[in-house]
Amino acid sequence: MLPKVHVNKEAFFVMAWAAVETFKKECLGLLLGYGPTELYNYYLITGATPFQSVRRRSNTEVIQSERGFDRLNRFFSKLKSMKTQYLGDFHSHPEWGERKPFVDMSDIDIKxxxxxxxxxxxxxxxxxxxxxxxxxxxxxxxxxxxxxDRYNFHFNAYTLVGPKKKGAPQRLQIVAPSALEALNRIYGHI
Ligand SMILES: [Zn+2]
Structure with missing residues (x-):
């Protein structure tokens, strides 16, 4: 079975804010936390941090600067002894004109x-x-x-399945009860 993706409240809010801050351009950031183990078949995202050193192309796809990426990899290779891992990235797909944002993985995303x-x-x-x-x-x-407020959000988590993790993207179940509850309380839905 595919792992679920648990997202803590703070990480969820940071991702939402990052998407707002760069709107109508894309944001890009990293996800920190814990990966699935033999005992627990889920990711736990405890932190999300937007990248500062990002080269953006209007609202198509964000490209991280090479130098920024090298620095990041050096930093995280030093932290390998820690249990917290660099799990992957998050990025936004903003609307384009009147069109609804496309939330599938693009070819660039998959690559x-x-x-x-x-x-x-x-x-x-x-x-x-x-x-x-x-x-x-x-x-x-x-x-x-x-x-x-003035924004609609649609959060989607993906993994790649198939040979050498180069296969098709599969959507994973997001589990974020504390974030959703807090937001629904703020907006008077509960
Ligand atoms: Zn994308």
Whole structure:
């Protein structure tokens, strides 16, 4: 069975904020936490940090600067003895004009994920919202939807399955009850 993706409240809020801050451009950041083990078949994301050294191309795909990436890898290779791991990345897919954001993995997303050897990627679809708020909820496919002020969000977690982790992206179930509960409380949904 594919692992679930537990996201703590702080990490969830940081990702949402990063997507808002760069809107209508993409954000990109890293996910920290714990990977699945023999005992626990889930990821636990305890931290999310947006990258500062990012080269952006309008709203297509973010490309991290080579130098920034080298520095990051050196830093995390030193931290390997720690239990906390660099699990993968998150990035946003902002709306393009009136079109709803596309939340599937793009070809570039699949390539960069397999090149970097990570097993986890979170894509946040973000679009602007004119009025009202929608409830935060987990959808049947495991993704998470909701709104904060003038933005709609759609969080999707992916892994690559198949030979050498280069296969097809598969959506993973997101589990983030404390974040969703807090947001629904703030907006008076509960
Ligand atoms: Zn993408």
């Amino acid at each position: 960069s994920m397999s090149d970097e050897g990570h097993n986890l990627e979170i894509i946040i679809g973000i679009s602007s919202r004119r009025k009202g708020q929608i409830v935060w909820e987990v959808l049947p496919d495991g993704s998470v939807k909701g709104s904060i």
